[in-house]
Amino acid sequence: MGYMTRVRCIVFNAALGALDYRVPEGMDAPPGSVVVVPLGPRQILGLVWDEGELPGDQYPEHKLRAVLEALPVPPLAAPLRRLIGWCADYYLAPLAAVARMALSSSAALKGGGTVTEYRLTGEEPARMTPQRLQALDLLHGEQATMRELAEIAGVSEGVLRGMLGQGLLEPVLVDSDRPYPAPDPRFTQPDLAGEQAEAAAEMVSAVEARRFQPFLLDGVTGSGKTETYFEAVAAALESGRQVLVLLPEIALTAAFLGRFEARFGTVPVTWHSSLKASERRRAWRQVAFGGAKVVVGARSALFLPFADLGLIVVDEAHEIAFKQDDGVRYNARDVAVMRGHFEGVPVVLASATPALESLQMADAGRYRRLVLPSRFGGAQLPRIEVVNLTEMQPARGRWLAQPLVEALTDRLGKGEQSLLFLNRRGYAPLTLCRHCGFRFKCPNCSAWLVEHRLSQRLACHHCGHEVPPPPVCPECGEPDCLVACGPGVERIADEVRELLPGARVAVVTSDTLASPAAAAEFVAQAEGKAIDVIVGTQLVTKGFHFPELTLVGVIDADMGLDGGDLRAAERTYQQIAQVAGRAGRGAKPGEVLIQTRHPKAAVIAALASGDRDAFYAAETEARREAGAPPFGRWAAIIVSSEDEAEARDAARAIGGARPDEPGVLILGPAPAPLSLLRGRHRYRLLIAARRSAEVQKIIRAWLAPLRMPPGVRVAVDIDPYSFV
Ligand code: ADP
Ligand code: ZN
Secondary structure (H helix, E strand, O other): OOOOEEEEEEEOOOOOOEEEEEEOOOOOOOOOOEEEEEEOOEEEEEEEEOHHHOOOOOOOHHHOOEOOEEOOOOOOOHHHHHHHHHHHHHOOOOHHHHHHHHOOOHHHHOOOOEEEEEEEOOOOOOOOOHHHHHHHHHOOOOOEOHHHHHHHHOOOHHHHHHHHHOOOEEEEEEEOOOOOOOOOOOOOOOOOOHHHHHHHHHHHHHHHHOOOOEEEEEEOOOOOHHHHHHHHHHHHHHOOOEEEEEOOOHHHHHHHHHHHHHHHOOOOEEEOOOOOHHHHHHHHHHHHHOOOOEEEEOHHHHHOOOOOEEEEEEEOOOOHHHEOOOOOOOEHHHHHHHHHHHHOOOEEEEEOOOOHHHHHHHHOOOOEEEEEOOOHHHOOOOEEEEEEOOOOOOOOOOOOOHHHHHHHHHHHHHOOEEEEEOOOOOOEOEEEEOOOOOEOEOOOOOOEOEEEOOOOEEEOOOOOOEEOOOOEOOOOOOEOOEEEEOOOHHHHHHHHHHHOOOOOEEEEOOOOOOOHHHHHHHHHHHHOOOOOEEEEOHHHOOOOOOOOEEEEEEOOOOHHHOOOOOOHHHHHHHHHHHHHOOOOOOOOOOEEEEEEOOOOOHHHHHHHHOOHHHHHHHHHHHHHHHOOOOOEEEEEEEEEEOOHHHHHHHHHHHHHOOOOOOOEEEEEEEEEEEEEEOOEEEEEEEEEEEOOOOHHHHHHHHHOOOOOOOOOEEEEEEOOOOOO
């Protein structure tokens, strides 16, 4: 056909909608193609979209500008395009913002080719400088581009170039399109126990039938959920298809890789934010070409362009880390199910403490529930005891009550490991001046600065602002006057060291396990019994399997219950049940001590008696009565500005334009609990609606006609998890 081809493109410029372009003769640009298009004097990235599905401009045909280039990557397939469209629609996000999450490696879009990387040669330098010494030390075993090596080594590229000239570094040409070793589905095949085998068979048959089916794999901690869903992974591999496994945190990846390798003979491809650019490029392209068979990743892996996806697994599916709270505010658990739906493949949500929403879907028959009721190999669930802090108050400035101290002493004597859980990083949550009472506050956020003794700083956990602890009070000038109030994990670790001088104590938080390598090192140390007591935040509550760990102590079970948010009780239950699940996973029985001031609270009682069903049933009823999710639909509108008055006025303007819809309740605007965040003043509105209400449509119609000053940001959070 001789006439011109018109294509509608999502252009990667947030302010614009879709634009039409002309495809020049000889260029192939079907829907999903990644293209470069002109925009004014600039060239920008675009994504060719299905014309019928996107309103575009009415630009006359003869004025259309030509697509400049179709990039050398396979067009995004229809199921991924539908997913992008669905997310934009459901989460009220610009299409370009969602699409950008799929095009998550700019290097990958430019095609394959070779990259020059460098590595140490092992030569000894003739002239040693401190910087060279540092580089030789830190670059051991590394191979990367100059820029990446400079970052790893903490030296300038100039230093490295000098080392290259001296023969201390050598170049290596690598093909960015080299495939990954293929996992072997039959490398080792475990004998599955009865219930495991039944659950596996159902998942395998859905994989083989290539049929959309969400599964809720609901098994107590240590029941072998991983082992069981690995059979479904094997089935997908047998039929030559790809698998995506989502984990809530990178820190869990290290343990997962080892297990995967033991089962399939090679590690899977990883995808997370700390990958080097060259690794991202290779992974993205191999996912698109089908050479990456199994990808394990953080929530952003959901938008990778799989060539032939056969299965999605979301492990620890109840985790709130799957909810993204900035940019496009999506819940990866829900998006995973939608991707499975569009791809026509099964989705496995694995958890020992499923989200109430997931259980509700199972009850409604939308998800198929597979239950593993007991621990594998006869291991017993740990014995749980409550320590009533109102009766057994630790001394001032101490946080471990007598029974916990005794249990720790006992384990140390027997050479067994213990884990203390407190969901608070740093040394103390609040620091003040003993003399004048001055409290250290973040200048950018309504939050206290948290003292970190290990790294000697006062830090804001919201914006990252940090200062060294000052020698004198900034208010009254008194020297050496700082007092720590309340405990953080570092302070608990100090208390343990004082009580048990011989104990080897490890603090485990996102500060200490910042990279997969650090996590792997921790796992190796714990498995090698080089650690006696682990003191950690929620990071250590899940995934880890340490057979010698027989005691878990929960320092403050009441902490999470304060905030009064919708999921406070559920979250407390999940966290404590998960951390309790770390105890007694091997041959020796485990014990859990829960310190609380409210031993009669429903959550604590349910944990102590191990009656999960009763707890969930009561929670479900409470939510149903309150019309809260999953029985009602909630959404939040967050209005912010650097100027307090501007934020308040904007929030009032939005509030003033509130729609009057039956079954829709709109609360606020009110100052957000975190009323200042990263220098922006914040107001919130909450929309609580009947399940049948079309919340997105209502909000869209409400906000569309409002004009906001340029300094005001209005964010919509559908199904919010955070109420600060
Ligand atoms: P979960 O994920 O449910 O907490 P895991 O999959 O970590 O449980 O299993 C707990 C432990 O039991 C692991 O060490 C795992 O390798 C082992 N295990 C579970 N099922 C089997 C099986 N069928 N054969 C051999 N070992 C198993
Ligand atoms: Zn801050």
